[in-house]
Each structure stands twice: as structure tokens, then as C-alpha cells.
Amino acid sequence: MSKKLNTATFLAGISIWALIAIGVAFLALFIPILSGELSEKYTEYSSDKLTIQILLSSVVVTGLVVLATIAWLLVRLKNSKLLLEPSLGVVSLLMFALFGVAASFAALLTWLGVKNTLPPSVLLILVVAVLLATGAAFVVASLKNVLQEATLARQELEGVI
Secondary structure: OOHHHHHHHHHHHHHHHHHHHHHHHHHHHHHHHHHHHHHHHOHHHOOOHHHHHHHHHHHHHHHHHHHHHHHHHHHHHHOOOOOOOHHHHHHHHHHHHHHHHHHHHHHHHHHHHHOOOOOHHHHHHHHHHHHHHHHHHHHHHHHHHHHHHHHHHHHHHHHHO
16 A cells, blocks of 8 residues: 555544544533533423434434444555455445435424424525535445446456466
């Protein structure tokens, strides 16, 4: 592996694990506190503490699955195993996790709309988040096809050698 690629995967790994740590902290600390405060402070959310916690946690959990899957692919890349058959399953998991992120944002958007508590700025942010996650999932789906072709080509070359 080239020095540039090694450095890039190392720095990406550090960034991803830092984000995973932040996500776990959000799950354990921030989201329970926020959902409690929102349900106490605003009458619209007075009986929705659990709903708020579930909706926010679903966004974070699906995001953590995306990050962990990317970290897994980085390890496969670093160990020169990216072009092997098991990587296709990992990429599929990444694609479905990104669709899960989009669905989590869409569920939050829908719930806020039903509660009639959706300010335009939050609407815009959530719509962009849904579109970004969906777009990323479709890009990953396209890249999966490229990876599948590269994996088949590698297998054919190994058969010739």
C-alpha cells in the first residue's frame, strides 16, 4: 500500500472513530437529556419524551452503522482485501444503512409535521438530510456494481495465473 493511501486510511479511521465516540455520547447523554427537556418545556411534546428519544436515537444509530461500516471497509482496504467477495456484503450493508439514515430523518420530518411543530428552517435541513442520505445510498449502490466487476476481474486474473 502506498504511503499516501496508508496515511489517508489512518486519518480517515481516526476521524470515523472520533465520530463514533461522539455518537455514542449523544446516545447515552445528550438525547435523553434533550428529550426530557423538550417534553417538560413545551406542552406540544409533554407526552412525547419516548417518541423524541426514539426518533433522535434512530438517526444516530443508523449514522453509527454507516460509520462502522465505512471503518470496516477501510480495514479491508488497508489489508488489501477490498476486492474480495465479502466486501460486497459490507458495501450492501453500507447502502442499506444510508437508506436507514434517510428513513430516520424522514420519520423525524413526518412526526414534526404531524405535530404541526416544523419550522421552515428545520424542514429545509431535514429535507436536505433525506436527499443527501438517499443520494449517498444510490452512489454506494453504483459503486457496488463497480466493485463487483473489479472483484470478478481479480478472480479471473487469479484463475489465469
